[in-house]
Amino acid sequence: MERRVVITAASAITPIGHGKESIVDSLLHGKSGVISLREDDLLSGYIDCKVYGTIDYPIDFDFARKYRKTMGPVSYYACQAVKEVIESSGLEQDFLSSGKVGVAFGSTHGSPTVQREIYKNFFSRSEAKFAAIGAVDYLKSMVHTTAVNITKMFEITGRVISSSTACTTSSQSIGFGYESVKFGMQDAMICGGADEYDTTTVAVFDNLLACSTDFNETPHLTPRPFDTRRDGLVVGEGAGAVLVEEYEHARKRGAPILAEIIGFSCCNNGGDLILPSKDGITRTIKLGLENAKIHPDQVDFISAHATATKMGDVIEAQSIGNVYGDKPHVTGLKGYTGHTMGSCGVIETIMTLYMMEKGFIAPTLNLQEVDERCSMIGHTKTLMESDIRIASVQNFAFGGVNTSLFFKKHA
Amino acid sequence: MTRQEIETKILHILEEEFEIENPGMDDDLREKHEFDSIDALELLGDIEDMLGSTLTREEKKQAMDIRTINQICDYVALMVEKKSL
DSSP states (O other): OOOOEEEEEEEEEETTEESHHHHHHHHHHTOOOEEEOOOOSSSGGGOSOOEEEOOOSOOOOOOOHHHHTTOOHHHHHHHHHHHHHHHHHTOOHHHHTTTSEEEEEEOSSSOHHHHHHHHHHHTTOOHHHHHTOOHHHHHHHSTTHHHHHHHHHHTOOSOEEOOOOGGGHHHHHHHHHHHHHHTTSOSEEEEEEEEOOOHHHHHHHHHTTOBOOTTTTOGGGOOOTTBTTOOOBOBBOEEEEEEEEEHHHHHHTTOOOOEEEEEEEEEEOSSOSSSOOHHHHHHHHHHHHHHHTOOGGGOOEEEOOOOOOHHHHHHHHHHHHHHHTTOSEEEOTHHHHOBOGGGHHHHHHHHHHHHHHHTEEOOOTTOOSBOGGGTTSEEOOSOEEOOOSEEEEEEEETTTEEEEEEEEOOO | OOHHHHHHHHHHHHHHTSOOOSOOTTOOHHHHHOOOHHHHHHHHHHHHHHHTSOOOHHHHHHHTTOOSHHHHHHHHHHHHHHHHO
């Protein structure tokens, strides 16, 4: 059994805004969400990169204590995005708790803020403090904390998938949610990902010399996907959620259809865990096109992973060029938000859906002079009106994990 | 620590930290206020702070059947007495 699958609600909390209106406004006006790295008492003093894609506006989390007590910051983001999706979806509680709705949601590594407190206790050499590490700390920090806090808050009883594959976490969530509905295992899936403010992640990439450091005094000018002056990625925070629903179910209840998901692919490079692979990315794109049953010429827009690392952008551009040539418009949306890690796939998907709905394509922010090694593809250098009929969102992660998602505008 | 002091402290913790509104001394906390095993473990941490000493595993297990605020206060009073011996 293969069923059509659509997205019927979406919400995102990002460095460039919370909700459709503010995110679209930022995309239309070239607003960056990258600001100076906050000082902390652990790592910030040792990190060369001093910028971060930051959520620097207040969010009114109105969660009862019975929900808050098992949530770290990452779950606050996740549950807020899902709450907005459920509210806008119009789905009844009976359906949410019917077993026909599941959750596919993840984060890079649970809640590092809570983990940091746990390790402080571990190394405190105080027996009293050691004994204080309990079930609640684990529930707040575990890798699947976002998924299960969502199931608890919204009494969702279907399947739970909690990907934790760094930068492909939430693109996998959407893809695996899509497959769950497509093959009849669930009628709907709430899919997405979240990651909270975390300097540990910055330190990891900084030590690998993969972080941007040349624009510490002018944070809004970095990252610079595909640009000759790009000097690395900028870590960010964020969350996003989409409601993935079986088409007939959505149609019968009169739900607004934001897009149809027509294809998904996921594969591994089968080799190095860090270096990007042209073969791996090319294979992912081709598998996705095959799964979507479309020809490369049919794709109007590509949201590139484009982290603005020296090598990653070149490999990705060459892979896109090999498969698509220079016809589709390509944007690296991380120019706006930085790299929101586990949430980047769903956030970039939601931005793509917004552009599809509003009829425009945002340019790659900070792309001033295209690196000639990336010049074989159709870069979006200025804001343009465009009717995106089919879009692809591609993401790649440490560990050699690659994904591509394909979305079709609903007629 | 007198029984009244224990009662005042426990009520303060339950109202402020656990956000339980107008708790009755004999309310079934689980049934009426959704106080679950996670809350019980958190409260035991607060009780340890009150006592100024840690509870043993057996003492903690002993607390897991408690349902009402009166029973919590009885338990704390017992622990105060035990620790002062």
